[in-house]
Amino acid sequence: MLARASTAALAQAVRRPLLAHSAAMLATAAGDVQPIKNVTVFGSGLMGAGIVQVSAQAGCQVTMVDVTPDALAKGEKIILSSLKRTAKKKYAEDAAGAQSFVDQIMANIHQSTEGAQAATKADLVVEAIVENLTVKQKLFAALDEAAPKHTIFASNTSSLKIADIAEATQRRDRFAGLHFFNPVPQMKLVEVIRTRDTSDVVFNSLLQFCRDLKKAPVSCKDTPGFIVNRLLVPYLMEAVRIVERGEASIADVDTAMKLGAGYPMGPFELADFVGLDTVKFIIDGWYTNGDGLKGKELVAPSKLLNDLVAAGKLGRKSGEGFYNYAQK
Structure with missing residues (x-):
């Protein structure tokens, strides 16, 4: 009994610091996280529409922004088609349930052609427009003026340097990459790209945002092509x-x-x-x-x-x- 008690006591003594160390490590890994409930997505093509859809499905209020109503209409069509396919599988014999599923998600989606002014309530802006550095910088320069100070900026670029895009702003510490994969609703992976200036809070917030979308985030430095490409x-x-x-x-x-x-x-x-x-x-x-x-x-x-x-x-x-x- 004494041997057993001594062994148990020793195990408990060793276990305490290990548990404390594990808890500390988890706290450090998690860091401070900024809630992301209001998302503005620039671009309504396949990528932009997909990001809008998964954000809305996660319960965020999402504004899809593009330059013309026609472009937004095409984005809405992409989202509706995707949601209806999902609803058909999820509610195979329940037409009312399928329609309710689609309606609830679409109620979280708003549309705008107001440019940077569409981001005045955003916790997160995700850019998914043309792969042109000058065009992206012009957009983010305008967003830097219009968006709240707490807003996180992210680009979905697949080939440009995040730091180069961020140079157009005064919030480089709140700038990162969120590289989704096509088709966004089906592909689980998101590359979260951190520049030298990206803060811990922003980085951890984006990791958590991806998890909230039921995606699997991986982190990468701001190197050409990131990991996958x-x-x-x-x-x-x-x-x-x-x-x-x-x-x-x-x-x-x-x-x-x-x-x-x-x-x-x-x-x-x-x-x-x-x-x-x-x-x-x-x-x-x-x-x-x-x-x-x-x-x-x-x-x-x-x-x-x-x-x-x-x-x-x-x-x-x-x-x-x-x-x-x-x-x-």
């Missing part, structure tokens, strides 16, 4: 180079990667899905001005890719890219 785009380009060198056909490369590596899509199918103009934009930017990537063969431009983009063959969205979808 830094690995994915060179992989796509090496597939293109294999075909350019005549070593294998497009179809055989795709089949090899699907059946040999277990990928759901081959590299050419994936490039067509992403958009060949998007892939070219990323490659051109990295090759000419990418930190640590400038002039590297890894991201060298491709004549095959350039010719397809010049011909307007951009992938699925144009009906033809590496494959002809009009014939499928």
Whole structure:
């Protein structure tokens, strides 16, 4: 009994500091978190509409902003179509329940063409507009004037440096990247990009926001392509180079990667899905001005890719890219 008591006492004595250390570590990891209940999303394309949808589904009040009513109408159509598919699965035999599900989420979504003034109540602004540094900086400069001081700014850019975009503002400590993946409602991953200036509170708040959206956040420094695209785009380009060198056909490369590596899509199918103009934009930017990537063969431009983009063959969205979808 004495031996047992001594062992138990020793275990308890050791356990106390370990528990205290674990609690302290958890508190440090969590940090202070700023509640995000009001979200403004700039851009109503596939990405912007998807971010609006998942934010509204999480119970946030969301304002979707674009330059014209027609653009907003297209974004609303994207959201409604996605929600109806979800509702059909969730309420297979309950039409009223399905409609109520859609209506409740749509009630959280508002629309605006007022530009930066649409963010006057925002806890978080997410930008999902054209991949052009100057255009993004112009938007955030205006937002810096219009948004409350507590508002967090985030860009959904997939290829530009977050710090470069943040230079247009006076709140670089409240600026970060939130890189969602398409289609946003289905894809679980969000890359949370932290610059040298991003504060702990902002970083932790964005991690928690992603969890509230039922997403899985990963953190990354402000490096070209972050994690996924830094690995994915060179992989796509090496597939293109294999075909350019005549070593294998497009179809055989795709089949090899699907059946040999277990990928759901081959590299050419994936490039067509992403958009060949998007892939070219990323490659051109990295090759000419990418930190640590400038002039590297890894991201060298491709004549095959350039010719397809010049011909307007951009992938699925144009009906033809590496494959002809009009014939499928």
